Amino acid sequence: KSIGTGYASGKIILMGEHSVVYGEPAIAFPFSGTGIQATIRANKLESWIESSFFHGPLSKAPNTMRNVTILLWQLVKYFKIPEPFYLKIESSIPAERGMGSSAAVAVAITRAVFDWMEEPMTQKKVLHFVNQAETVAHGNPSGIDATTISGTEPILYQKGIGFQSFQLNMDAFLVVADTGIKGQTRKAVRDIAQLMELRPYETNKQMQTLGKLTTQAQQAVLQNQPHILGDCMNQAQGLLRLLGTSNRQLDHLIETALENQALGAKLTGGGRGGCMIALAEDETSGRRLQQILLDAGARNTWIEGLGVYAHV
Template sequence: MAAPEVRSGFTALYGAAPDGIWSAPGRVNLIGEHTDYNDGFVMPFALPHTAVAAVSRRDDGVLRLHSADTDGGVVELRVDELSPLSDREWTAYPAGVVWALREAGHLVTGADVHLASAVPAGAGLSSSAALEVVVALALNDLFGLGLEPGQLARLCQRAENVYVGAPTGIMDQTASACCEEGHALFLDTRDLARRQIPFDLAAEGMRLLVVDTRVKHAHNEGEYGKRRAGCEKGAALLGVDALRDVPHDGLDDALARLDDEEVRRLVRHVVTEDRRVERVVALLESGDTRAIGPVLTEGHASLRDDFRVSCRELDLVVESALAAGALGARMTGGGFGGSAIVLVEAADAGTVTKAVEEAFAAAGFTAPRVFEAVPSPGARRLS
């Protein structure tokens, strides 16, 4: 939904124009999956699909929330009564941001909020992070908090981890808050150092397709948390602070010290995935963009076989795309459904898309949604 529609929707709901309009994007992760909560490397970029918020400041302790994307009216809450794990609806994401800001000592005294999002929910494209970041940015501006994008991202992560109860890493919120148009974001999740890597596929005759399998996932339903706990167990057994500290050239020795086969698989994925991120950065910076294709495909095999977070639909995207001539493909996001990315020559985009759609039809799966991913700006004020 465009900003003018969100503005008019706000005015119809609350009887006055909003103080401003803000947007925050969803993201696609090019490479670096399940590395962020292991202090490792990730490489997301922002999508053109955004959450848009019209917001006005309140000073009476009342938080009013409304979404154009859900049924139901305005939800009214008291900011001094917000508490973690008390809300299982969409409102937990914006309310959690208000809670996290207040817990951090920022005097947020209420707001009227009207939201609309074009980020596909449940597709592994960070629809929840977009909601969090757009509200955080609006409140940062309206209350003059002076927080920079990386600080907002950390507060949004805390909202999702503690208030919502989803054990996500820092990547999604940082991507939504900090990405730049025409670039992928190389993020070190240990010290949060960021580097913008030029990523203009159109100029080189390529495209990156996102294939939303329409298989829904939910991080807080247990499987994500089990893998995170397994990674922490592996780090403890190896005597390191996080799996980031296991060197790639010492991986075989590390695996030989682990008796638990499940933990061994998780460790192997994280250590090799960190190395894949470094390889993709080097290839992009050297101008050898097409060579990242096989690295993406390697990443999918690792997520499928070692981390075991793929599903038949995601595997079918990768298999059918590669068979139709794609340069590389892999699942993206937390897994158990969601989306895959496919790197193609621009001239092959139609052929590959058709091949994936036909494979889904032959398998009896729901038709996937396919669209081009164009590296887009991060969160910003629109008016």
């Protein structure tokens, strides 16, 4: 095939970020509001990357793109690709905002190379490559981003155990707002690991409570109980703040949402910047919330119906 293409959407963690690293369950779904398109073809002289972040020869790619360069190297080795290539990456996922841009770039590239090589793809094969890239990007990833993004449905994920797909079936809307500040997933994950050493009893208890809240939240989603989900989100945010993963801008957007009829609000993803999510009773209040959050300083907002997957 002369050209290979691959697409991957972003992801939203509804409940369970950070505690998922310690074996607790988490809920996440592919987020159709944003995505990454990768296109690959042969090139004459040398391998070349074209992206908004970096464009130039692969050999000169910056260290911050090590996840991509290592992934490409693995794919070249696996497919025994003999020739230089030209890879174009187009993204609408804001980088480092808890939306899984690093996993999405890896999934999109892997899919593009499989398409180019005309090799049938399974989620398992894609994950094999993507998980390696994620380890480079995040240090100690739980695997939730890669698993969510390489699939098509909401999942309940547990590290080391696997995932279960389920349907979102709720008459409610989720508003996502970007603080515009780069999150610090890697650092937040490391700091929590330190807390775990310093105060193991207390920190473990907090992780377990986050896990219980995730299980309650899943029941609420399955039984279409938005108020209970909202309550779980608020309690999770309280704990995430205690664990040091929130920050001033996230707190500000979360408070603003709660003052304006959101049923619940919390950070999503690694935290310390990045995005927050707020639960709205219906589309009208969700759209109103989007505007209010923009006025309160959000860089960008999205809205997603939590019942959409029920109809796919």
